Amino acid sequence: MTNRIPFDLPEGYVEFYKAIESWQNELFFKLKRAAGIGDFDADSIPQSIERPVLETHGIDIDPVHYREAFLELTQLVMKEREGIKDSLQEIVKVFSEMDFTEIAFRVINNDCQHFEKLAAEKGLAGELAYFLLDHALRPFLRCFALPYQGVVVGEDFHWEMAVCPVCGSQVNFSRVRAEDGQRLLFCEHCFTEWPSRYLGCIYCGNTEPLTIKYLVVEGDDAHQLFVCEKCKGYLKTFDERKGDTKRDLFIAGIETVYLDLIAEENGYTNNRIEDERNLN
Ligand SMILES: [Zn+2]
Ligand SMILES: [Zn+2]
Incomplete structure (x- = not known):
């Protein structure tokens, strides 16, 4: 789309x-x-x-x-x-x-x-x-x-929650690494990255290809919006294989506010887990 x-x-x-x-x-x-x-x-x-x-x-x-x-x-x-x-x-x-x-x-x-x-x-x-x-x-x-970032970025680290494994903040940005196509989720609060499946919803775990789509805007294939039809969650992504440089992911998140808007206009949300946070 x-x-x-x-x-x-x-x-x-x-x-x-x-x-x-x-x-x-x-x-x-x-x-x-x-x-x-x-x-x-x-x-x-x-x-x-x-x-x-x-x-x-x-x-x-x-x-x-x-x-x-x-x-x-x-x-x-x-x-x-x-x-x-x-x-x-x-x-x-x-x-x-x-x-x-x-x-x-x-x-x-x-x-x-x-x-x-x-x-x-x-x-x-x-x-x-x-x-x-x-x-x-x-x-x-x-x-x-x-001290924890080396542990969570390893290939054998598995994490199924849609919050940061270190600080517990909600996540809404990821990048696809140029070298190997690995998706890494990024926490804009503590700058931790950790691996995640390329195709798979971080909110509900859905992995059925037909129900996970991605959207881009005209003329820019590198900044993508992954949406899940099952739970209506969305995740913004920067695909390094399609962009010409490495990105400051915090700023990329800011510069792609239009993707949040497109997502919200189409009924998707990244606020699914607000109530699930329980750090008390
Ligand atoms: Zn964090
Ligand atoms: Zn989902």
């Missing part, structure tokens, strides 16, 4: 995310250096992972560092988006007084309801607040994930 791109991304949209990602990269490298990651004890890494590691092992996030990261990211967004300065200042006023250990716990558990309620009570822009808290936390998750 071929579609047309239904809209142009607003000007500066991708650049905005690129600025956030470079800030996240910097913080990630800083955290990595501070944690001395790279010298982790290989014996302490589980060889079999059956539930997301974060759920079974927990994560220690320094609330002081997380709060600092949140404030820094807010400053960056303020620079990029002058028009929402007042909303950002209100968010900072309310959140900077809060307990960032609890905030980290709630963000990791994807407890949007808590933040929506809080935002309504305080008259804040709830989605914006959650966006900042979520994106400020991601470098910490990337650091946490490092």
